[in-house]
Amino acid sequence: MLTKLHTNKGSQLVLGLATGFVFGFLLEKGGVARYDVIIGQLLLYDFTVLKIMLSAAATGMLGVYLLRGLGLAQLHPKPGSWGASAVGGLIFGLGFATLGYCPGTISAAVGQGWLDALVGGLAGIILGAGIFAALYPRLKPGILSKGEFKNRTYPELFKVNPWAVVIPAVAIIAAFLYWLESRGL
Amino acid sequence: MDWLTMGRWSPYAVGIGIGILSWLTFVLSDKPIGCSAAFARTSGMIERLFRGNKVLQKAYYREFPPRVDWEWMLVVGIILGSFTSAKLSGQFKLDWVPSLWAASFGPQPVTRVVVALLGGVLLGFGARWAGGCTSGHGISGTLQLAVSSWLAAICFFIGGIAAAFFIFRVLG
Numbered sequence: 001m002l003t004k005l006h007t008n009k010g011s012q013l014v015l016g017l018a019t020g021f022v023f024g025f026l027l028e029k030g031g032v033a034r035y036d037v038i039i040g041q042l043l044l045y046d047f048t049v050l051k052i053m054l055s056a057a058a059t060g061m062l063g064v065y066l067l068r069g070l071g072l073a074q075l076h077p078k079p080g081s082w083g084a085s086a087v088g089g090l091i092f093g094l095g096f097a098t099l100g101y102c103p104g105t106i107s108a109a110v111g112q113g114w115l116d117a118l119v120g121g122l123a124g125i126i127l128g129a130g131i132f133a134a135l136y137p138r139l140k141p142g143i144l145s146k147g148e149f150k151n152r153t154y155p156e157l158f159k160v161n162p163w164a165v166v167i168p169a170v171a172i173i174a175a176f177l178y179w180l181e182s183r184g185l
Numbered sequence: 186m187d188w189l190t191m192g193r194w195s196p197y198a199v200g201i202g203i204g205i206l207s208w209l210t211f212v213l214s215d216k217p218i219g220c221s222a223a224f225a226r227t228s229g230m231i232e233r234l235f236r237g238n239k240v241l242q243k244a245y246y247r248e249f250p251p252r253v254d255w256e257w258m259l260v261v262g263i264i265l266g267s268f269t270s271a272k273l274s275g276q277f278k279l280d281w282v283p284s285l286w287a288a289s290f291g292p293q294p295v296t297r298v299v300v301a302l303l304g305g306v307l308l309g310f311g312a313r314w315a316g317g318c319t320s321g322h323g324i325s326g327t328l329q330l331a332v333s334s335w336l337a338a339i340c341f342f343i344g345g346i347a348a349a350f351f352i353f354r355v356l357g
Contacts, residue, residue, distance in 0.1 A: 064207065119298055127309065128308060
């Protein structure tokens, strides 16, 4: 692994900026810097968001697990619990539909010129994150640790070779996307 | 170079591009793509301007110090990358109210901005509660086959679909 590069702070800031530039370019080209496209997904008539997310996940999965097998990458799966991931996920969902952007796509929306995203949404996200930081000491020992996941990834949970999960997962994603297209969605 | 000035690309081209980009971030930066922690750090930076260094003692900011890091620069990069793409295709336009919102709730910027602010508060709060967003859990976590991320991502959509149907089919 490129440990020297990973610990070089200046290079990492430049790499972060460059990665974001490509990511933002792709999000804008994909149409997901637009409120109308994101709400169209949540109202289940425009599946652009899921098509992008699932094809990114399938592509990413194949490459990242291969790179890991070659010793060129390591995984960083987030810890989680029912209390954190499910409850937090549902709160996030309410915000997702009310705002019509998520933290990545709102940044792309700002780049496209959306002032509701810049003036309303960005300020709201920063405020919401700050409120969470203030409540964190009370939430952490309580609901956030309810039903903690001991195994962080499915291959660990099922105690199988990672490829026994990667290959079926990619196949299911491909089949789902094929089904969406065949329905004209 | 027509593809650079196109307004839209196939969602699959975009998704595969993001997948390949994530290979690069794992190799070059040892990090998955994510966005929402940068907003928590920004919140800490702003609070520090008003309340000084005691902000650094807060439990959350000891875990996520309020400073510019790789992910913070990534968010800045998203704005610049999207701006560049939108300028190339001629889609850049300053605007307050998306058309779908205007069709149900009217063209007044103030209503839209107030609702966006409220939605943003819920989104920022929920993202930090869940420990990630549509990028960190929805793409980077699912591609690592993380248990927490698949659950969070499914809940993002359950909550989002329910709320969108309420907003546009009941209220709108």
